Amino acid sequence: MSTATMRYAPRGTVVVTPKESNDYCFVIRSGAVDISSEGDSDSVPVLLDRREAGRCFGYATILGDNASRYRIEVVEDALLLANHRDAFLDVCRANSQFRDFFSHQSRRMRKAAQELAHRATSKMLATPCADFMSRELAVVSVFDSLYDVARAMDTSAVSAAIVVRGATVVGIVTDRDFRSKVVGKAL
Incomplete structure (x- = not known):
């Protein structure tokens, strides 16, 4: 994707906001972001994933509904490689394995978010830390x-x-x- 641009995002920057459109798939060159659910009026947002260098985000809004389901905030100063929607979709059309990889990731994230939303908060807070160690x-x-x-x-x-x-x-x-x-x- 020759049209990609490098962006610096300091800690605290909200890169993607729930219910707003996003036209970029970001690859994290350095730093880290937290991906959290929006939460509803009765609940606080739930941390779904922390992504670090080498991982990416934003692809779900390109492959599906343009409005984001998630809040993505920089938690460690980051360099982000921003790939515009058009270039990303060109690669998806040219390479079915590329498209399938990101489609699978998007479905996996959506499923994880739904599972977390249906769990009781008290259950999650009582889960031993060892269960989260990767x-x-x-x-x-x-x-x-x-x-x-x-x-x-x-x-x-x-x-x-x-x-x-x-x-x-x-x-x-x-x-x-x-x-x-x-x-x-x-x-």
């Missing part, structure tokens, strides 16, 4: 170098590492710590 944590020693910690986080594809002394958890190191306390102080 990968193993990066665990590092207090004696590991910053380089080793960064490599462990990168290998595990996580944005934080649990720091231990022996078998005791003594802290956490995040990518924000690296940006603000390591890289930011060295510049």
Whole structure:
């Protein structure tokens, strides 16, 4: 999609608003967004998904109804590759596998949103955190170098590492710590 443009979106930016049209499929180059349901008059919005670098959003409004069902807000400063509707649909017409992939993703998201909407909020709040974990944590020693910690986080594809002394958890190191306390102080 040669017509794609790169956009910077600081934390707190609402990229897509419920019930409003959206003409872009966004690919997250860096940063993260939260996708939440609109909620109704009696409920608060429900977080449906957090998407990070390499993932995309906005395709459902291109493949289906142009009005968005979801609120998509930047939660970590992001660089977004914005692909316009026309270019996206050209690729869909030319490549059925491309179209089928995004159609499946759209149906999966809609189904997940419907399931969450029908669950009682108290049930969801009582669900153990372990049920939501999608990968193993990066665990590092207090004696590991910053380089080793960064490599462990990168290998595990996580944005934080649990720091231990022996078998005791003594802290956490995040990518924000690296940006603000390591890289930011060295510049």
